[in-house]
Structures are given as structure tokens and as C-alpha cells.
């Protein structure tokens with residue numbers, strides 16, 4: 001699934017690297033600083049920073065490193081724990097491998113025989129998601145970008161669990177218990193849907209009133225199911241029951257308004273809305289991430305909590321990673337990472353020049369550092385340009 005290749009990495013990038021040293025690292029004076037084969041997967045981030053600082057002090061500029069030939073699920077977990085962002089080419093594989101991993105643990109738990117929920121694996125998964133996004137929010141940005149069409153409910157649950165953990169981490173960075181509860185709540189938010197027939201959930205046409213009423217019962221059914229299974233975490237239960245409540249009181253099942261909806265449920269509502277908008281279903285097309293962002297901004301205040309939306313947008317930017325864009329000088333590329341100073345000025349990996357010629361190597365441009373350069377259009381997947 002992953003190729004092996006050797007490349008020369010700038011020394012400071014070792015702080016987020018997860019792989020092996022490909023050649024002995026020797027100081028300009030000939031002292032061995034780091035032996036070939038040293039494995040960074042087992043070095044904690046503070047240790048990596050110290051190592052990078054030592055190498056830089058010794059005058060080392062770049063080191064030859066080797067990415068792993070293949071990654072087992074254990075190694076994928078190591079990547080999450082180490083906070084290493086995968087290269088763009090690996091992202092889809094990583095999403096699929098992660099989905100498989102989570103599937104193996106919780107497919108039966110989430111969507112197995114109705115009413116049969118095992119609590120322990122869920123808590124483990126919740127902690128895993130919380131640790132993952134706390135260690136490396138960049139991983140989250142790539143994981144929620146790509147998703148297979150199959151197993152919609154499972155990949156939706158995984159994405160919402162990750163997004164909930166991510167938002168909880170941004171809002172309450174020190175509160176690991178809250179982050180883990182948000183992850184579990186997000187993972188389980190739609191568990192009540194296991195009682196809704198597949199034909200209704202995936203119906204391409206308009207739902208009848210009866211079908212719609214059945215779907216609207218899933219938050220209460222989910223909460224009852226979890227209580228019966230022994231889950232008593234109030235944050236998890238609130239997320240499951242109230243993720244369809246709206247700030248103006250027009251949501252369900254309780255028609256709660258504003259702050260009477262718990263913060264945990266308001267977080268889940270934003271995560272759920274963004275993932276639903278940017279997913280493909282049998283009855284609707286997938287919208288690109290930048291349109292998902294516009295839609296959640298438009299819903300802030302009436303449906304969604306403005307603080308949570310602001311948190312989401314300041315982290316993702318107006319153009320989430322993966323958005324294909326055309327710059328004001330005619331060059332085209334794909335957003336690689338959100339901007340650190342402006343939500344409108346991300347880092348873009350350029351692919352073609354203004355005449356449409358492909359660059360031999362991708363060129364990374366930080367728009368925040370380019371005063372007169374801005375995103376002129378987003379290019380949808382079909383190649384159509386749209387004014388932003």
C-alpha cells in the first residue's frame with residue numbers, strides 16, 4: 001500500500017517525521033550524530049525537537065530518510081501517536097486503513113445486532129480518536145476529506161467522531177476527558193439509526209411523513225439504547241440525544257433553544273452538518289469542502305452555535321485542504337494546509353502555471369506571504385471553475 005523511497009529531509013522536519021534514517025548522519029567535523037536505521041516512530045515529539053536542535057547546532061542541514069515500506073495497523077497507530085502528517089499521496093490509503101481499523105473494532109458495536117452494545121471497545125476507540133486529533137490535527141484534515149461511498153453510516157460516524165474530538169480539543173485543550181467523550185459521542189451520535197430500515201435511510205426520493213417521523217426518532221432511540229447498555233457519560237448521552245437541536249429552537253427531539261443545548265451537542269451539530277454536506281448519498285451529491293464551510297457559516301446563529309462555527313472555520317479556513325483552486329495570476333493547484341494567519345490565505349500546492357503547463361515538481365506557495373496573490377476561483381471536481 002505504501003512505497004519505500006529515500007529523500008533528503010530538512011532537519012527541522014524531523015520533528016514530525018515517522019520513519020527511519022537512511023544514511024549515517026555525520027557532523028561537518030566527522031562525528032557520527034545519528035546512525036543509519038534509527039527509527040523515529042519510537043521517539044516522542046519533545047525528543048525529536050531536541051534531536052533536530054542538536055543536529056542544526058552541529059551544522060547539519062538535511063538528513064537522508066526513508067519512508068516505511070508498508071504500514072500495519074500498529075504502525076498507523078504509531079503515526080497518529082507521533083503526530084506525523086502523512087504525505088498527500090498516502091492520505092487516501094491512510095483513511096481507508098483507519099476506517100478498516102475502526103471497523104474491525106466497532107462495526108458490530110455500532111451496527112451489529114440491535115440493542116447489543118459492548119461498552120469497552122467503544123471507550124477504547126473514543127480514547128484513540130481523542131489522542132489522535134490531540135496529537136495531530138493535520139491528520140484529521142486529511143481523514144475527513146476522503147471517504148468511500150460504501151459503509152456511509154460507519155465512515156460518517158468516524159468522521160463525526162474525529163471532528164467532535166477536534167473541535168472539543170480546540171475549545172477545551174486541557175480537558176482530555178471532554179475530548180474523549182466528544183469522540184465517543186460523535187462516533188455514536190446516529191446509533192439510533194440502526195432501527196431505521198436501510199430502504200428509508202437511503203431512499204433517493206422524497207420521504208413520506210411517516211418515514212420522516214421514524215428517522216426523527218433516532219436521537220431518542222439512540223440515547224435509550226446507550227443507557228440500556230450501561231453508558232452513563234452525560235456528554236455522550238447529550239450528544240446522541242441533542243445533535244439535531246438547533247439554536248433557534250426549531251430542532252428535534254426536544255426543541256431546545258440556544259444555550260439550553262449543551263456545548264457537547266452544539267459541537268456535534270456542527271461536525272454532523274459539515275460531514276453530511278460534504279458526503280455523497282444515494283439522494284444527494286457531495287458538495288466540496290469550501291461549500292460545506294459556506295453552508296455552516298450561513299447556518300451560524302439560527303441553526304448552529306456561532307462560537308463552534310468560528311472555531312471550525314478558523315481551523316479549516318475558507319478553503320479546506322484538498323480544495324482545487326485557481327490563483328489570481330492564473331496558476332492552479334490544490335490547498336495543502338490552512339493559513340496560519342488568515343482563513344482566506346492557505347498554503348497551496350501549485351500544479352500548473354498560468355498557461356496550464358504542469359510543473360515538474362509541485363510548488364508550495366504560502367498565500368499569507370504573498371501580498372498580491374489570492375484565490376480567484378475554486379475548481380470543482382468536474383473541472384468547472386466557480387467564482388469564490
Ligand SMILES: [Fe+2]
Pocket residue numbers: 189190218243244
Ligand atoms: Fe443524526
Ligand SMILES: [Fe+2]
Pocket residue numbers: 156160189190272
Ligand atoms: Fe449524523
